[in-house]
Amino acid sequence: GAGVSQSPRYKVAKRGQDVALRCDPISGHVSLFWYQQALGQGPEFLTYFQNEAQLDKSGLPSDRFFAERPEGSVSTLKIQRTQQEDSAVYLCASSRGTGNTEAFFGQGTRLTVV
Amino acid sequence: EDKVVQSPLSLVVHEGDTVTLNCSYEVTNFRSLLWYKQEKKAPTFLFMLTSSGIEKKSGRLSSILDKKELFSILNITATQTGDSAIYLCAVTKSNTGNQFYFGTGTSLTVIP
Numbered sequence: 452g453a454g455v456s457q458s459p460r461y462k463v464a465k466r467g468q469d470v471a472l473r474c475d476p477i478s479g480h481v482s483l484f485w486y487q488q489a490l491g492q493g494p495e496f497l498t499y500f501q502n503e504a505q506l507d508k509s510g511l512p513s514d515r516f517f518a519e520r521p522e523g524s525v526s527t528l529k530i531q532r533t534q535q536e537d538s539a540v541y542l543c544a545s546s547r548g549t550g551n552t553e554a555f556f557g558q559g560t561r562l563t564v565v
Numbered sequence: 566e567d568k569v570v571q572s573p574l575s576l577v578v579h580e581g582d583t584v585t586l587n588c589s590y591e592v593t594n595f596r597s598l599l600w601y602k603q604e605k606k607a608p609t610f611l612f613m614l615t616s617s618g619i620e621k622k623s624g625r626l627s628s629i630l631d632k633k634e635l636f637s638i639l640n641i642t643a644t645q646t647g648d649s650a651i652y653l654c655a656v657t658k659s660n661t662g663n664q665f666y667f668g669t670g671t672s673l674t675v676i677p
Binding site: 455482484486491492493494495496499507510540542544546548549550551552553554555556557558559561 | 605607608610613657663665667668670
């Protein structure tokens with residue numbers, strides 16, 4: 452596609468509910484990143500994929516967070532048993548290569564846990 | 566601990582003013598510094614800097630990196646209301662793939 456596409460744009464979840472956030476990267480982009488952005492803060496790194504391999508998941512805040520990219524294209528970030536502190540904008544980014552290139556961001560998914 | 570610090574946190578200027586946004590960093594294995602503009606939600610790429618002293622320009626925006634003093638500045642001349650946004654600075658490291666370490670951003674408001 453022309454850009455990184457994320458869905459849904461907005462998600463309201465009851466505490467304890469599971470959610471799944473989808474990211475469609477730019478076609479052919481090898482690298483894919485998930486970031487979490489709390490209100491008034493810069494994005495915080497969650498996890499990184501190179502093709503289908505999850506090379507870094509050091510930023511995932513707990514084992515309730517899980518990400519996958521099974522075919523090296525679309526990625527899903529899943530949050531189990533959501534809690535209020537999970538409320539944030541979740542940004543997905545992709546980049547063409549694995550070297551020093553800029554990343555292109557999606558519009559994000561705003562998750563609100565009530 | 567790696568740090569990326571932006572200043573000021575927020576700024577209000579009048580149209581036509583020139584602004585300078587600052588980003589300082591303390592990271593090991595520094596590779597590059599990037600500037601993004603964030604309106605609404607999606608950060609959009611502005612500049613990537615890897616070498617000291619080489620100014621990058623795009624229209625009214627310019628940026629430069631000082632790897633000795635570990636900072637970068639983003640200049641915007643003749644500001645317009647459309648420049649109102651959060652400006653994010655991010656650093657990449659050579660040993661952690663291509664992930665970005667972001668600062669908290671500078672919120673710029675340009676009033677007519």
